[in-house]
Amino acid sequence: xxxxxxxxxxxxxxxxxxxxxxxxxxxxxxxxxxxxxxxxxxxxxxxxxxxxxxxxxxxxxxxxxxxxxxxxxxxxxxxxxxxxxxxxxxxxxxxxxxxxxxxxxxxxxxxxxxxxxxxxxxxxxxxxxxxxxxxxxxxxxxxxxxxxxxxxxxxxxxxxxxxxxxxxxxxxxxxxxxxxxxxxxxxxxxxxxxxxxxxxxxxxxxxxxxxxxxxxxxxxxxxxxxxxxxxxxxxxxxxxxxxxxxxxxxxxxxxxxxxxxxxxxxxxxxxxxxxxxxxxxxxxxx
Amino acid sequence: xxxxxxxxxxxxxxxxxxxxxxxxxxxxxxxxxxxxxxxxxxxxxxxxxxxxxxxxxxxxxxxxxxxxxxxxxxxxxxxxxxxxxxxxxxxxxxxxxxxxxxxxxxxxxxxxxxxxxxxxxxxxxxxxxxxxxxxxxxxxxxxxxxxxxxxxxxxxxxxxxxxxxxxxxxxxxxxxxxxxxxxxxxxxxxxxxxxxxxxxxxxxxxxxxxxxxxxxxxxxxxxxxxxxxxxxxxxxxxxxxxxxxxxxxxxxxxxxxxxxxxxxxxxxxxxxxxxxxxxxxxxxxx
Numbered sequence: 001x002x003x004x005x006x007x008x009x010x011x012x013x014x015x016x017x018x019x020x021x022x023x024x025x026x027x028x029x030x031x032x033x034x035x036x037x038x039x040x041x042x043x044x045x046x047x048x049x050x051x052x053x054x055x056x057x058x059x060x061x062x063x064x065x066x067x068x069x070x071x072x073x074x075x076x077x078x079x080x081x082x083x084x085x086x087x088x089x090x091x092x093x094x095x096x097x098x099x100x101x102x103x104x105x106x107x108x109x110x111x112x113x114x115x116x117x118x119x120x121x122x123x124x125x126x127x128x129x130x131x132x133x134x135x136x137x138x139x140x141x142x143x144x145x146x147x148x149x150x151x152x153x154x155x156x157x158x159x160x161x162x163x164x165x166x167x168x169x170x171x172x173x174x175x176x177x178x179x180x181x182x183x184x185x186x187x188x189x190x191x192x193x194x195x196x197x198x199x200x201x202x203x204x205x206x207x208x209x210x211x212x213x214x215x216x217x218x219x220x221x222x223x224x225x226x227x228x229x230x231x232x233x234x235x236x237x238x239x240x241x242x243x244x245x246x247x248x249x250x251x252x253x254x255x256x257x258x259x260x261x262x263x264x265x266x267x268x269x270x271x272x273x274x275x276x277x278x279x280x281x282x283x284x285x286x
Numbered sequence: 287x288x289x290x291x292x293x294x295x296x297x298x299x300x301x302x303x304x305x306x307x308x309x310x311x312x313x314x315x316x317x318x319x320x321x322x323x324x325x326x327x328x329x330x331x332x333x334x335x336x337x338x339x340x341x342x343x344x345x346x347x348x349x350x351x352x353x354x355x356x357x358x359x360x361x362x363x364x365x366x367x368x369x370x371x372x373x374x375x376x377x378x379x380x381x382x383x384x385x386x387x388x389x390x391x392x393x394x395x396x397x398x399x400x401x402x403x404x405x406x407x408x409x410x411x412x413x414x415x416x417x418x419x420x421x422x423x424x425x426x427x428x429x430x431x432x433x434x435x436x437x438x439x440x441x442x443x444x445x446x447x448x449x450x451x452x453x454x455x456x457x458x459x460x461x462x463x464x465x466x467x468x469x470x471x472x473x474x475x476x477x478x479x480x481x482x483x484x485x486x487x488x489x490x491x492x493x494x495x496x497x498x499x500x501x502x503x504x505x506x507x508x509x510x511x512x513x514x515x516x517x518x519x520x521x522x523x524x525x526x527x528x529x530x531x532x533x534x535x536x537x538x539x540x541x542x543x544x545x546x547x548x549x550x551x552x553x554x555x556x557x558x559x560x561x562x563x564x565x566x567x568x569x570x571x572x
Contacts (some may be wrong), residue, residue: 026530028530028533028555030545030553030554030555031553031554031558031561032551032552032553032554033434033550033551033552033565033567034567034570035563036570038553040553042527042528042529042530042532042533043527043529043530044529044530044531045507045508045529045530045531045532046531061507061508061509061531148319168527169505169526169527169546170505170506170507170526170527170528170529189505189507189529219455219456219475220456221331221347221456221475222331222347223347240455240456241328241329241454241455241456242328242456243328243329243330243331243456243475244312244314244328244329244330244331245330245331245332245347246331247314247328259316260455264319265318265319266318266319267316267317267318267324267326268316268317268318269314269316272317275317277321279319281319281320284320284322
């Protein structure tokens with residue numbers, strides 16, 4: 001798998017970490033329109049409070065399958081910790097619904113920054129600390145040339161990956177991709193959690209974003225573009241739609257952006273000049 | 287319209303309010319898979335920071351069509367202000383992307399409660415202050431009997447209402463319904479914003495939830511159930527799926543909950559005993 005090949009994990013610093021991922025779905029009974037009893041599966045949703053040393057940072061609502069990566073990626077994407085070597089350990093304890101991130105650094109300056117207590121849920125996530133918008137000014141993304149045929153091959157490969165969605169729905173899937181290949185696929189009840197878990201793994205394994213693509217089943221809103229840009233990824237595909245602010249940000253940050261990418265269909269909103277049309281499609285109907 | 291009939295607005299206290307709703311979509315150009323230039327519409331997404339007197343409460347990402355109702359409903363649903371009469375005015379100024387809620391009450395106790403500064407985005411929303419879970423203990427919801435035929439008639443009536451979704455996608459719709467009728471329909475880029483805007487209008491007009499149904503195109507996660515229950519609405523329909531925690535909460539709070547409600551299909555997860563099956567469906571295929 002090309003992911004392993006691109007990572008020289010033996011030389012990298014790794015914090016101590018639990019492996020406390022939980023099963024993402026559980027069975028439940030419903031009654032349908034025929035009055036039939038149906039055995040369904042639903043996605044789990046669990047609160048997980050992130051602590052960094054003595055600071056309570058945030059409570060995320062998560063499916064719980066990648067709690068350590070989620071915590072790491074959250075801290076990275078929020079700009080709260082920049083260097084992995086600052087982190088001593090990431091320890092999840094579901095009995096208290098918490099992940100304790102312990103560090104080597106003194107964080108006296110956080111008291112003012114974080115406030116006494118912030119509890120967040122929302123679509124699984126929502127609080128943005130710090131000055132992310134300022135970090136964006138330093139970003140220079142450079143989309144690579146994409147072939148239409150490769151986009152189609154990638155979309156086809158992505159179909160194999162949305163396990164939870166197929167069985168239970170109520171989740172969004174996100175993927176880190178390279179060429180036509182899916183490197184990492186994560187599903188979560190909060191679409192931002194899925195992005196953060198991928199950011200956590202990229203951070204842990206030293207994976208660069210510059211030659212990658214990001215795929216999401218969710219909508220491309222402003223925060224999505226900001227996160228993907230902070231992860232250094234210059235191309236973004238969504239099965240869903242975009243917002244005006246997402247469009248404006250993608251344009252400003254030089255992110256190539258596809259929406260409604262499904263089967264043979266897509267709409268390129270930004271960066272169309274990097275797309276090579278190399279597929280002969282059947283004559284269009286309208 | 288039954289909404290007007292159920293409200294005796296002339297006797298109610300109303301804060302001073304701007305009417306600063308903005309157009310929800312704007313045009314943008316995309317290139318499709320046939321290399322055609324397509325004139326599309328996208329949903330707008332705008333930051334709106336809520337201030338209560340001198341306190342900065344939260345920044346929501348919203349489509350901007352109902353900013354006053356959104357601010358009111360947010361404050362009500364978060365339990366930050368309980369009595370409408372405390373509110374003197376709700377004034378939106380898009381030039382500074384802010385809504386100023388001025389009150390008659392001294393809020394010295396908020397300093398500790400809110401912390402110095404919290405900026406939220408996420409799926410348009412996400413911070414929960416206060417002790418909402420404690421408020422839930424006092425709730426006793428009583429689902430009314432629903433007829434399958436009325437559920438179908440309501441779903442049909444709902445089809446006329448999702449204007450933004452039809453033209454631009456990237457939004458969720460929420461509706462307050464009574465019987466087969468849609469009383470209020472709101473779309474927003476954040477599904478919680480749409481719920482809050484409806485809560486704001488219910489608060490303003492003194493509309494009770496007990497004899498209503500709530501419909502959403504979005505998923506039924508824990509926070510959704512909590513908000514709808516706090517609004518006193520005992521029946522909930524979603525076009526999407528549910529999470530385990532949403533299911534558990536609906537069960538505990540005695541909320542009747544339908545998922546995958548679309549056309550003739552639905553799944554009743556809780557409160558099926560309140561549903562009267564009065565429709566002869568064509569023989570099922572599987």
